[in-house]
Amino acid sequence: MPTRVEAQITGSVWKIERAVGDQVAEGDVLILLESMKMEIPVEAPCAGRIAEIRVQEGASVEEGAVLVVLE
């Protein structure tokens, strides 16, 4: 059952911290978003393998947009 990891806020993708295929633990930081001069970490909600990263660094994202898919 894949898990979709969403942006919790409208902003831009500052840094992608992990790569497709990486095994991650719950709480690992996957992506850093930037909004209103704040760095906002997007963490893995559960352990899994990164199946897909749907954004690129510098991209604008809306709240609720899917950033990463874990499986």
Added chain:
Amino acid sequence: MLALRGACYGPAVFRRVLVANRGEIARRVIRACRALEIETVAVYSEADADAPHVREADAAFPIGPAPARESYLRSDSLLRALAASGADAVHPGYGFLSENAAFAAAVTAAGACFVGPPPHAIATMGDKATARRRMREAGVPVTPGTGVLPDLAAAERSAAELGYPVMLKAAAGGGGIGMVPCEDAAALRRGFASAAARAKAAFGDGSLYLERLVHGARHVEVQLAADRAGAVVHLFERECSVQRRHQKVIEEAPSPVADAALREALGAAAVRAARAIGYQNVGTLEFLLAPDGAWYFMEMNTRLQVEHPVTEWTTGVDLVQLQLRLAAGEPLPFGQADLAQRGHAIELRIYAEDPARNFLPSPGALTKLVWPSGEDVRVEAGVEEGARVTPFYDPLLAKIVVRGETRERAIERALAAVDATIVEGVKTNLALHRRVLCDPAFRRGELSIHYLARLLQRAVEG
């Protein structure tokens, strides 16, 4: 106001000023220029084409796409706007390029006046390790700490000598970036490499140093002003202990704990510091005030502060007009003996953020906006009803400033101002302001830089 009084001054210190900023501070600078009969030039990113500061200026130039690093942080775009506008001075506001020595030098090289200190003073105080050394030499106490550390082994040796807990800081740092509190040697070992990498990414310089953590300290800062001839005065202190994530939320003047002796000592240290580095224009020395009464230099902000209105409302000096006059080479219009603090002023920063979600920013459309008004209320807003709060810039919507004859009166007025404010469409920290203003510890003036975190913790626990 004092700065307006001198009839000896000509009507205009500059012909035209380019305001290299946005939001409330751009509007504030435009207002000061207007009072001095100076024309104003705004700059704006694609996200700010409809912003009030653009409309209020006499002319406006686009400087690039919405992200700040492609517009408000682009020195070359600003210099092009400067040349095209024919402005003879640049006011940088705060943030963005206001503490960038290279930008200040480039403005001067372009034949215009930078409304701020000389580039060498910005550079000296911008390097935190150099600033600490210069302050020590000037006889200003600094927190026990080190110079730049070559490696982790040196950091461990120094930390053992200083005693834990310690704070790892970026030499080129600011805004809390690259700061890592370390309770013990294990935490220092864990944090060192990542702090260096973060500092390198943010400032292009991974140099780190250590300071001993001062527990329970307050943030008290001193406003100063200096002219080109070397005259320096201080305009007393501000208390800025109510903070979240190293960002100020409520500021006031005077500090509820400063007595005449402390005020005099901090003021004298600030004047000494300014003289030691050949400072000009307005600036602020930030101090940590320990519970045992000891105080230490923390850093200097070589620019106008966000919270400058609380000083204006207790001293009667218009600091932005003063900046413009000093930059034009005029002498200070007053001496230390002419200055006094009267009454009490409080500033509330209204942020678009959600205190319930760890202060997560809250961009969105402002569907309704009502600000308080009155003789003793001043609102410095960067936004208007109907506008969008974008994710590109800091979350400050407005500053609500109140004054009263006493701190108690000012707190009452602040509460009334919060109750009269309506912001719909984005989450704000208004309710948090109300909680602080009603909190008995705040009312007793029992503050530290951990005050707000503890207040929120208490709410969670019970």
